[in-house]
Amino acid sequence: MEMTQLIALVKELKQERRVTILAHNYQEGPIQEVADFVGDSLKLAQFAGTVESPTILFCGVHFMAETAAMLCPNKKVLVPDLAAGCSLADMVIPQQVRAWKEKHPDGAAVCYINTSAAVKAECDYCCTSSNGEIVIEAIPPEKEILFVPDYYLGSYLKQKTGREIQLWKGYCPAHAVIDPGQIEHLREAHPDAEFLMHPECGCLTKQMDLADQILSTDGMTQYVKHSSSKSFIIATENGILYRMRKENPDKVFIPASEHAGCHHMQRNTLEKVYRSLVTGEFQVTVDPAVAERALVPIRRMMEISRPAPIQPVPIEEWADWVLAAANDFR
Numbered sequence: 001m002e003m004t005q006l007i008a009l010v011k012e013l014k015q016e017r018r019v020t021i022l023a024h025n026y027q028e029g030p031i032q033e034v035a036d037f038v039g040d041s042l043k044l045a046q047f048a049g050t051v052e053s054p055t056i057l058f059c060g061v062h063f064m065a066e067t068a069a070m071l072c073p074n075k076k077v078l079v080p081d082l083a084a085g086c087s088l089a090d091m092v093i094p095q096q097v098r099a100w101k102e103k104h105p106d107g108a109a110v111c112y113i114n115t116s117a118a119v120k121a122e123c124d125y126c127c128t129s130s131n132g133e134i135v136i137e138a139i140p141p142e143k144e145i146l147f148v149p150d151y152y153l154g155s156y157l158k159q160k161t162g163r164e165i166q167l168w169k170g171y172c173p174a175h176a177v178i179d180p181g182q183i184e185h186l187r188e189a190h191p192d193a194e195f196l197m198h199p200e201c202g203c204l205t206k207q208m209d210l211a212d213q214i215l216s217t218d219g220m221t222q223y224v225k226h227s228s229s230k231s232f233i234i235a236t237e238n239g240i241l242y243r244m245r246k247e248n249p250d251k252v253f254i255p256a257s258e259h260a261g262c263h264h265m266q267r268n269t270l271e272k273v274y275r276s277l278v279t280g281e282f283q284v285t286v287d288p289a290v291a292e293r294a295l296v297p298i299r300r301m302m303e304i305s306r307p308a309p310i311q312p313v314p315i316e317e318w319a320d321w322v323l324a325a326a327n328d329f330r
């Protein structure tokens, strides 16, 4: 079936079955086209809480769907592929956080949203790449802080807030492949381009001073829209380039690495989205006892975060554009 036909079919089916489709900024173009909302981890969590339909089909990775399931206990949360996990989230387990808390009973364990619900249940605060700074600043100054699992985001927050933070040695493999040498080369080749970097980038510690902006995925999509620059070097997972190019057809986006792809995010395809709508699979649930505890750091984060404006995906059709981009993604 042609991609445009499948897009039309999915749009029809989601209405008929009363399913809201949420997609992370890293999802492939065709999935972004059928989504009711596309955003970063924080905005997706905020948006999930406002959904009215009985079912959410979450196109992202497992921890994101878990967060939506916890925030919307009366809704069915589906994912297109249960194996779409997060290598970074897998780098810390609940027992490790519990052991730290036993040694530091007055300390604050802060988890990045890229963690399982079971890890969140052991933590005091949660944060995303867009609100880490204000979350850390909200922690009473006398408290020792552990940050799990991303070493680079943790280092960045340590530097930005000046707080003493114990760092975990986790990392995101998709961001780890972004090579500082390649960035230097790209900056020389494109002297007018602004260089935007996600705080999960492994080269952050070496390149922080060189980045023009360090931003979450939504921070990047908003920034490029409003900047007067015409070209940008983007250091994050390359799925984001679809949205950037679609929303800014007059601007040029250069990936910092052609290899910065998350194989978990890429497990989701429009065909699998269609299959989920037809079969009602695969449901993500969280043990209510775990959810009750995990919601404490999540709600704390949401209270601390300044409300972010939610922008629905425009409903215009970009059929030709979608086809071209879909081919690029395959």
Ligand code: 13P
Pocket: 025, 039, 040, 041, 042, 114, 128, 129, 130, 172, 200, 215, 216, 217, 218, 237
């Ligand atoms: P954002 O919150 O910036 O979208 O990041 C999520 C993520 O998983 C990055 O790898």
